[in-house]
Amino acid sequence: MTKKKRAHIISHTHWDREWYLPYEKHHMRLIQLVDSLLDQLDEGSDYKSFYLDGQTIIIEDYLQVRPEQKERLEKHIRNGRIVIGPWYILQDAFLTSGEANVRNMQVGHKDAKRYGTPSKIGYFPDTFGLVGQTPQLMQQSGIDNVFFGRGVKPTGFNNTVSDAGYESSFSELMWEGPDGSKVLGVLFANWYSNGNEVPVDEESARKFWETKLADAEKYASTNELLYMNGCDHQPIQRDLPEAIRMAEHLYPDIEFVHSNFPEYLEALRASSEHELSTVKGELRSQRTDGWGTLVNTASARVYLKQMNQLGQTMLEKVAEPLASYAYLLGHAYPHDQLTYAWKTLMQNHPHDSICGCSVDEVHREMVTRFDKSRHVAEALIEESTSQIATAVDTSIFERYGENARPVVVFNTTGWERSGVVQMELDAARLYFRDGHTLEEMATQMKAVDLSDRILVDEDGNHIPCTVEDLGLQFGYDLPDDRFRQPYSCRRVRIRFETENVAAFGLKTYALVNFADDAKSGTPSKTTTLLRGERGMENQHLIVTIADNGSFTITDKRTGRTYKDLGVYENVGDIGNEYMFKQPENEVARTTQALQAEIRVLEDTSYLASFEVIHQWEIPESADEMLDQEQRELIYYPYRKAQRSTKMIPLQIRTVVSLSRSGKGVQIETTFNNQAKDHRVRALFPTDLVSAVHHVDSMFEIATRDNKPAPEWQNPSNTQHQQSFVDVSEKEAGLVVANLGLNEYEVLQDGRNTIAVTLLRAVGELGDWGLFPTPEAQCLGEHTFQIEIIPHDGNGAASGAYIEAYQFQVPWTLAQTEVHTGYLTPNNTPFAWQGDGLAFSSLKVNEDSGDVMLRWFNMTTDSATLKFATSQANPQPFETAYKSNILEEEGEILHLNSIEEASTLSFATKEWNIQTGSCEIVTVGMRR
Template sequence: MSNKKTAHIISHTHWDREWYLPYEKHHVRLVKLVDTLLDKLDQDPDYRSFYLDGQTIILEDYLQVRPEQKERLVKHIQNGRILIGPWYILQDAFLTSSEANVRNMQIGHQDALRYGQISKVGYFPDTFGLVGQTPQLMQQSGINNAFFGRGVKPTGFNNTVADGEYESSFSELQWEGPDGSKVLGILFANWYSNGNEVPANAEEAISYWKRKLTDAEKYASTGELLFMNGCDHQPIQLDLPEAIRVAREMYPDTEFIHSNFIDYLQSLEQSLDRELSSVRGELRSQRTDGWGTLVNTASARVYLKQMNQQGQMILEKMAEPLSAYASLLGHEYPHHLLTYAWKTLMKNHPHDSICGCSVDEVHREMVTRFEKSRHVAEAIIQDQVKVITDRIDTTCFSRFGEDTRPFTVFNMTGHERSGTVTVELDLIRHYFNEDLSFDEMKSRVKQLALEERVVVDSEGNELKSTITDLGLQFGYDLPDDKFRQPYFARSLRIEFAASAVPANGYKAYALIRKDSDAAKDGTSSSLLVNERTMENEYLQVSVEQNGSVTLTDKASGRTFSGLCIYEDSGDIGNEYMYRQPDGESPMTTENIVASVTVMTDKSYESAMQIVHQWAIPKGADSLLQQEQDELVWFTGRKSARSEEMMQLEITTTITLEQGAKGLKVNTSFNNQAADHRLRMLFPTDINSSVHQADSMFEVATRDNQPAVEWNNPSYCHHQQSFVSVKDGETGLTIANKGLSEYEVLRDSRNTIAVTLLRSVGELGDWGVFPTPEAQCLGEARAELMIIPHGNNAPEAAYAVAYQFQVPWIAEQTHLQKGSLPPIYQWFTWEAQGLELSSVKMVENTGDLALRWFNMTLGESALTVEPKFSFNDVHKSNVLEERQERIDGTNGQVIKLASIGPAEIVTILVNI
């Protein structure tokens, strides 16, 4: 390494939009900061540049209050003095979906381009660990680097970083993803504040730089030393040019420059003369003591994660693809509304927000944002569904009579689907503007005779169904060309077994009179074996005296026992980290007798309700409050659980559907206990040293045993849609909706423990911040699915888990002629080990963007057959920019012969 030393001082502020203060209080401080920055840049040419934290939302937040300052902002951005992008927000990597990460990058690029240049910096200053596919996401975004603070070195209280060994020899490293993509990784080894508040006083500068230069050189692989001049919500250092001049005088052998990331990277790459350490895959601080990983933010305020799962799903799997399909019919794709909905949702994605580790006011506002984004998405879906259903030819049902009521069921997943569908249909409507008195209108609706009716498919086959009269219902239409149209209707709720609804498509059905000669009778049977056992083609399920579930996979003959037992333990930690009291053993429902009731006995579905009455401690003892007030760090606390007990009633509903390969598990309870964690246990009894978990564009493989450095008794991890344990013969996958934390217990049974609730009473970082609402008192729920699998590829079980995330869409239509057939799918695809991730339109080209990812580490091939006409096809990156043309098209068939291991593959179909 050269003896030449250059101190690259980069000015920045790490801007948490909300955290220990509510959003608007931080917002006010942001406006002051940017005002000061603009004045400084105008007045002092020696203050060269400022990095605006890698997130363009800061520009939105500032200009919301100071729109008259846009011209000044644009000037300094275009002159390269304010560096912006590439993200819209700095998100948490593990708690946001694959497509949310892509939209974040896409929207950040789009917004940055409106102002000037995009800073191609993979910026993750305080992200709580990093997902394994980050290098591929960066490379596909035209970024060859990643700057990060956590994941390979211990980081603890108040962002202090510990000395000692870690995965890399230097602060510079090669980071490789599972697909082989590589980026230059830059670890903030001395944190992203190691050049903060540089002294302009000579005497102070000597001491400051002696310490700082030594600290940086300890980890740097070259003489190019990085100093970050800023920290969380850090005001601008106005005298930095003077402080740099002083540093040059005090240390003439070191070149001090007011730098930026691009100049630093160029200098670093020119100076590298040694091989860097290579780190592969996820960065989760695996080689640390395990106390500072912040993984338990995955279970802080679980309700936020559940709302986020719903919000992401409704945009990714429903609003976007439906809008794309409607656009293929000539309807305008609502780019503006989708971007607005995504931005509203992503305002909840910064780590201190989605992680649930802020003050209560922050998370109250998050609930409103989740609802706002969902409402926009639901409005989009309603419009697009109507566009499509208005074009479906339902004349095949005309033979059943004029009072036939057709409806359409949409399957918005990438695989053919069967299951129980619920839809509400109006038999008759009377609008308020009709020539009827108000009372006569209601009377006609209420007195409508209800003959026996059945559900049929487009071939006239009668389907197993349950029909419930909902009586008089008020509704209204909101036409595009006239005033709102209120009405009264006679409505029915239809529940039936849909079968083989095509992937990326729909199937039309109808409600008809039972006496129609055209209907072909369906068979009737029951899935119920006895009052504690139910069975379908694939699974046998029994409920034991203690409420646990025994499940047999018929294909493999493997039986899993002790499923769905609950575990409760004390938690004297905080929103960031779980901490069980010393000497405590978790409580379980293993020895509690549960009541079991048959709730549903239908030919296509059976359900049982399991109720536990369980006495658990009311909270922690009084010492915990004292330890919190005195800022006793959670690892050193001596508090225990209270001896005062309270009753917790847990209701578990297990549902088995005809043709289902998984068992649905719904849990509900009213939590009135504090300072505890509730989990559901799924013993696998599978002999494996590793397990798999769904992550961003990856089914990640993780060790069941932690590294030797790990001291934390807990070894929890993040998941998105599922976690799975398998060997060469069998496997068990547990899918979830918004339950982001799990642990594979080291109990000789490889039990999967999924966290349902974690109750704590403080934020728990650098000060005393009580958060009583983080106790999550009140009604709570959880949805899971148990999916066993045998010798077949586990990817089939993973597909069921992904499908579990997405609800059916069912919409009433009319007897009508149309251009679309009663059964249709917009495209078919085939590939081994791939999962469909996204269907959407590209704004600037009008291309249809289709994206998959390879769940495996093997090669694959992809065949796609659109059912609509198109021009040509291009490969793309995640920014959905056209790359090389795909020449493998043969008529309507698109072929990609080689899909690499763990590859994210996007194609653009030009319509």
């Protein structure tokens, strides 16, 4: 007997906080919507429930204006009629970091629990593709399902679905992550509005359901049919109960239910008869024509991506680890402040925000949010470094006299690190409180002799250092127990190379007078990394700069040479914020045949750099046809506009640098963009033979094909990256790391060139109408940073990926005084080992006070993670346990015996844990 069909109608609204309207205009409509919803729910039980788009920030936004409605709202949440969570916001998947996604889930759960129970629905209705580790992240959050709208079946203009080339037989599928985690996936095959505005009158309802039933049955694997009653910013349908009764009247053989996601999932699993297709890894719509993937949001308004990279890094890789270190020393952990900073940052993470595909007003407000979040992070970093530095014993520098100025260098990455650092330091101060006149203070400070200052480490070794006099400066202290303390000072900028700073650790130096150095001898003889007129060399690499400004790198470890690196490419772009479109038959312009101006910029024993200037000309903009095509709403793939014949200058300044210990070559590119409708990329030919490449994604090194699927028609095959992309063969490879440059392409040019997008300038939003966005042309000054890292063919084992991850994280330095302390000048609280593992996070759990550490396995091989605490911890840890991304306590871990101890010889206690292929591992440590 055929089972009765059931139509599950789930009421919702997809709430983009900001998009084609600025935030506050959407905000005011949200107030109206929630007011209406509460009124409807108060009227009775016919209107059963409403899904609040999976993001708890909607509650914040509503109560910000209607705080008196909190009790009323909470009543319906606790009764299950308003369903909230599990996220804080609906974030983009590829442009936000793994830790940002974890904080998003943590904050969403925490906020939802204040009102009721978080929904366990993996909700991604409009996300522009999904990362491969999503199933594992869901499983670790107690979620066994994912509802999504993009990434599997071909999606084109206006979210229409093609009938060919499916990756799944049905809208229901099993999705498997790289670690083997599986979730039930439900694709909104007919979009998340397929049950929107259900008619009440008989004739309209008959036409509506005739079409909608056929559409859903076309993709469904069971008789449980899903209808999403809502859409973007959709007001609630208050007459839905009447519409359902009309549907029951018209189709008595079908059960129409005002449902919710848990009820739908229960029915779906109970009625499943077909074997569902298993889709593995990333969902990026690769089995499509390539025109509707929205992938070029990765390069829309690149300045936002750069600010986001910095903001995420400052919180997850600097502020949290330093606050954790200070916490171990007895200081309070700033939970609320960090949550506030994270929330402010995450408010920029919805897809229409971080993707840069909204109107200009939206992105102006985002800049302010990025600044606010970063300022909080900087304040917390300053407080933590002061607390830690105060505990460092710097009394060893007493022998250098009263002018000794200790400096503590912090390595907040998860690996030992060397590199060039710099900071501004006060060589002398006079406080206003001491009664000096302004004239006396200026005179005394200007009289300070800086000519014989040198840098020494704790053992008295002279460290090559550049000291730049910044002259007379004003400053102030903000004590916790007194009014602000202004001072006049003589400030210097010091620059030097620090070596072998332990993971999570610190190392202490001091700027001293050479005359006060009790150690015999003189500063080490100055050496140089320069080789010839246009070359640099260290123990790992040889760099040579060509006449056209490109450079060649020879990897001394493998003997492999990489040529023509750093050529710039420029083409037109007549697309929009969502998608790139090069004018038909346009030939790309490059700097390949352009003579560059080249000069030595820096020559020290620890760093060499060259300045390369390209005086270039590019077209001013697209021609007049583009404006006409935009106004006529011509779909961007079909546009015929070309570039203007008027040329304007584009001067590109590139600084190519190599440090003494550097395993890569760093380049910094700066230019003032005054052109419109174009794209600038940096090209890095690898000349390596490989059909695939590896790319950093969320908690994963994903493997992708260089050549797109046969269905792909778009001439462009640009893709998302986070920290780096790597092309490699058996015994050689080239990693290109970046700071906030999320778009790349491996070109089909016979050289496997890695092309990194630096800037993409367009003039319209590009969805469902004409929304001009002149600020998306990105006029003005821009700076971009990249590191080129050769390796032996295995990016994980060789350390190339570690170098790329460390490139993301700035060094932290703090000036302190000469004083006693219980921390040694070279110190770290933790150590760990694990082949193929990448460190991700160090923070403190708000509820338990436990210290939480997270790693992920970069490889498909299992690995043993060993981690230990040092004697630097005043209160030793007693217990370690395996956790998940919600930081819930799991299996208690075995404490290693003396016989089992590893090379982590400084440890007081040591544990280990077995990690699986591509596993995300969180460990809690309790005192």
